[in-house]
Amino acid sequence: MIDVKNLTKDFGDLKVLRGVSQHINKGERVVLIGPSGSGKSTFLRCLNLLEIPTSGEITFEGQLITDEKCDINKIRQKMGMVFQHFNLFPNMTILKNITIAPVRTGLMNKEQAEKEARELLKRVGLEDKADSYPAQLSGGQKQRIAIVRALCMKPDVMLFDEPTSALDPEMVGEVLDVMKELAQSGMTMVCVTHEMGFAREVADRVLFMDGGVIVEEGTPAEIFGSPKEKRTQDFLNKVL
Amino acid sequence: MEQFVAWKAMMSAGEPTTIWQQFYVLFYQAFIENDRWRQYLSGVGTTLYVTVLALVLGVVLGLIVAVVRTAHDLQRPGHKNVILGFFNGILKMYVTVIRGTPMMVQLMIMGLVIFASSRNFVMVGALTLGINSGAYTAEIIRGGLMSVDQGQTEAGRSLGMNYADTMRFVVVPQAIKAILPALGNEFIVLLKDTSLISVIGGKELLYAARSVAARNYEPMYPYVGAAIVYLILVMIFTKLLGIFERRLRASDRR
Numbered sequence: 001m002i003d004v005k006n007l008t009k010d011f012g013d014l015k016v017l018r019g020v021s022q023h024i025n026k027g028e029r030v031v032l033i034g035p036s037g038s039g040k041s042t043f044l045r046c047l048n049l050l051e052i053p054t055s056g057e058i059t060f061e062g063q064l065i066t067d068e069k070c071d072i073n074k075i076r077q078k079m080g081m082v083f084q085h086f087n088l089f090p091n092m093t094i095l096k097n098i099t100i101a102p103v104r105t106g107l108m109n110k111e112q113a114e115k116e117a118r119e120l121l122k123r124v125g126l127e128d129k130a131d132s133y134p135a136q137l138s139g140g141q142k143q144r145i146a147i148v149r150a151l152c153m154k155p156d157v158m159l160f161d162e163p164t165s166a167l168d169p170e171m172v173g174e175v176l177d178v179m180k181e182l183a184q185s186g187m188t189m190v191c192v193t194h195e196m197g198f199a200r201e202v203a204d205r206v207l208f209m210d211g212g213v214i215v216e217e218g219t220p221a222e223i224f225g226s227p228k229e230k231r232t233q234d235f236l237n238k239v240l
Numbered sequence: 241m242e243q244f245v246a247w248k249a250m251m252s253a254g255e256p257t258t259i260w261q262q263f264y265v266l267f268y269q270a271f272i273e274n275d276r277w278r279q280y281l282s283g284v285g286t287t288l289y290v291t292v293l294a295l296v297l298g299v300v301l302g303l304i305v306a307v308v309r310t311a312h313d314l315q316r317p318g319h320k321n322v323i324l325g326f327f328n329g330i331l332k333m334y335v336t337v338i339r340g341t342p343m344m345v346q347l348m349i350m351g352l353v354i355f356a357s358s359r360n361f362v363m364v365g366a367l368t369l370g371i372n373s374g375a376y377t378a379e380i381i382r383g384g385l386m387s388v389d390q391g392q393t394e395a396g397r398s399l400g401m402n403y404a405d406t407m408r409f410v411v412v413p414q415a416i417k418a419i420l421p422a423l424g425n426e427f428i429v430l431l432k433d434t435s436l437i438s439v440i441g442g443k444e445l446l447y448a449a450r451s452v453a454a455r456n457y458e459p460m461y462p463y464v465g466a467a468i469v470y471l472i473l474v475m476i477f478t479k480l481l482g483i484f485e486r487r488l489r490a491s492d493r494r
Contacts, residue, residue, distance in 0.1 A: 050394055077400030087395035091413045100409055101399035146395075153399060 001026045001157065001188060002047060007056035008212075009042055016042045018212035019056070024157075024190060029183050031199040032192045033223075034209035035235055040192045043209065044161050047190065048072075048079045061156065077105055080150030084162040086142040088134040088149070094121075095130040098149045107153060120148040124178050140171030144178050151182075158182065160191040196240060200224055208232045244268045270461035276452055283448035284469060290366045290434045290444060295427060297370025302377025305331045309378070310385050331378075338375035344436055346372060351440030362444075365437030373430050380426060384419030385411060417488050424481040428474050435470070445469060 002024040009017040016039045024030055032040045045051040047058065049065060049072050058066045065075050089097050098120070099113035108116065121127040124144040134142055143163055150158060160179065164172045176198050183189055183202045193199060199206055199220060206223040208216045208231075216229045224240075227233045247261045248269070257265075271277050312328040315321060338346070350368040351361065358364055388411045396406030438447040449466035453459040 048398055050398060073397075073400050073402050075400075076398055079398075081395075081398040083391060083395060083398075085391055087389070087391040089392065089395070089410050089414075091410075091417075101396075101401055104405045104409070105400050150399070 001028075001061060002190075003057075003059040004047075005057040005059075007043070007046060007058065008054045009039075009046060009051055010054045016212055017046070017053075020209075020212075020214055022207070022214065024188065026156075027186050027188055029189045029202055029204045030191070030207060031203040031205075031220075032190070032207045032209055033194070033196070033199060033235075034215075038209045039212040040209050041161050044159050044190060044192050047159060048076050048081055050081075073105070077101075077107065077153050078156045080153060080155035080158045082143070082146050082150055082158065082160045082163045084165050086134075086139070086146045086166070088142055088146055090134050093131050093133055094126075094137075094145055097134070097145065098152045101149070102152050105153075113152065117148070117152055120151055121145075123181075124148055138171060139167045140174045143167065143171075143175045147175075147178055147182070157188040157190065160189065160193065162192050162194065164193065164195055194239070196224070196236075208235065210235070244273070266458055266461050269456050270452055270458065270465060279448040279452065280445060280465070280469065283443065283445035283466075284473070286362055286442065286444040287431070287434045287473075290362060290369065290437060290442070291427075291431045293363075293366035294369035294373055294430055294434070297367070298373030298377045298426075298430065299423075301371065301374025302381050305335065305374065305378035306381035306385060309382055335375045335378060338372055343369075343372055343433060344439065347436055347440055361437065361441040365434070365440060365442040365444075369430060369433060369437070372433075373426065376426055377423065380419050380422045381415070383422075384415035387418045388414045417485075420481070420485055420488065424478070424485075427481075428477060431473060431477065432470060 002022075004020060004022045004024075007017055007020040008015070020039075020043055032043065034040050042051055046053050047060075049058075053066055056066065057064060060075055061078070063070060063075065065072065088094075089100070092100065095114060095117055098117040099108075099110065102108040102113045102116070103110055107113075118127060118130060121130060124147070126141060126144060126148075129137060129141065129145070134145070137145065147158075147163075163179070164175050167175065172195070176195060179189075179191070179198070180202055189202075191199075191203075201220075203220050205217060206220050207214050208223060208227075208229070210231050216223065216227060216232045223232065224236065227236060244265060247257060247265050250257050251262065251265055269276075271280070308324065308327050308331055312321075312324050315324070347365065347368050351364050355364045392410050392414065393406055396410045397403070401409075434442075434444055435446040437444060438450060441447075445466050449462035452462040456462075
């Protein structure tokens with residue numbers, strides 16, 4: 001579904017990605033782990049071109065999205081993204097936050113979008129918050145709304161950029177529960193996280209990144225049970 | 241009326257008069273005699289008219305400058321658009337020149353050099369004020385656009401909305417909230433600066449006060465009167481702005 005070839009990304013003199021190649025299949029749940037500054041988030045953000053790769057190719061559903069002529073807005077409609085800091089629109093109600101994109105991009109009309117939004121809100125247990133503003137919600141609620149907002153575009157893949165890192169510890173669970181449910185529903189997911197428990201439980205494949213490359217990859221059992229690389233072992237010793 | 245004539249005669253003859261009588265005479269001749277209040281009223285009308293015209297022009301110019309300059313600054317290094325760079329250069333020069341020269345000088349140049357043949361002093365004044373205000377408004381708007389968290393743009397774009405929609409629905413509404421206090425301040429400055437167009441013959445409030453003062457050889461009442469009118473206008477404006485701001489902040493409540 002997503003195919004990445006020799007992806008590199010420089011910020012000035014800083015080489016953040018030094019050649020990453022990956023293939024992510026439909027329905028696959030991939031978790032990226034690694035120390036901070038290893039390029040995990042940059043890799044994820046390159047997938048929907050929030051960061052423009054310095055070199056390399058990314059193909060999504062058969063379309064070369066790193067090509068300059070590609071309509072990136074169309075591609076992004078098929079790739080939901082959830083951010084560390086939620087990035088809900090504070091000037092809109094929750095319902096409007098969720099429906100603005102499907103309505104403005106012409107995916108649905110207003111009634112359809114609102115119906116869809118309310119159904120999704122019910123799924124995450126926040127149907128009573130439709131007319132609230134983001135400032136009235138807790139961090140965990142905001143992040144669940146952010147997930148719903150991305151889902152309302154009916155994406156083919158969901159990208160999660162450290163979705164629980166900015167949350168108070170007691171709110172991490174509610175967000176992870178939504179993500180687990182999403183994983184069970186068969187959604188293709190690429191997730192950068194520091195939640196090793198979640199990675200172990202949900203991932204089909206874990207990628208360990210360090211220094212701008214994928215050092216090691218494998219099933220959760222392989223990565224967490226018997227990591228081969230020294231750097232993976234060191235990292236896991238520190239976080240587990 | 242008879243009282244005014246009588247007391248005025250007493251004053252000019254040097255006869256002793258009470259403070260109250262002096263106040264009555266001077267006030268009467270400054271505002272009421274020969275329906276002079278009409279001059280002030282039409283002056284206020286012109287002041288407001290010029291303010292509104294200059295305001296609209298200033299905001300439009302400011303928005304154009306701010307958007308072009310922000311778009312230019314956000315370009316990736318090495319992929320600069322030449323046309324955008326050209327306009328950015330011109331607009332930068334505009335801001336530099338306007339902010340670097342006194343408003344009075346700009347008015348003189350516009351009124352007495354560039355539009356020397358025009359008799360429509362009010363329009364020339366409004367045009368000059370608008371061009372002047374645009375340079376300041378541009379920086380205010382630019383600051384507001386940059387103050388909105390980059391994550392907001394990213395969230396909008398990641399949902400597949402295009403740049404224009406993201407600006408329109410996400411960034412600009414949030415920027416307005418941030419720039420409104422500064423913009424309100426700029427509007428107040430503008431309202432008061434309309435008094436400057438009297439130097440090129442624009443018949444606004446100060447022009448009325450000045451002509452009355454010259455007619456009566458008595459400056460205090462017309463000028464203090466004009467000052468009070470400006471003060472009242474600014475206070476009304478401030479109040480309206482406060483109401484508007486409170487409504488915009490509706491989404492911040494918890």
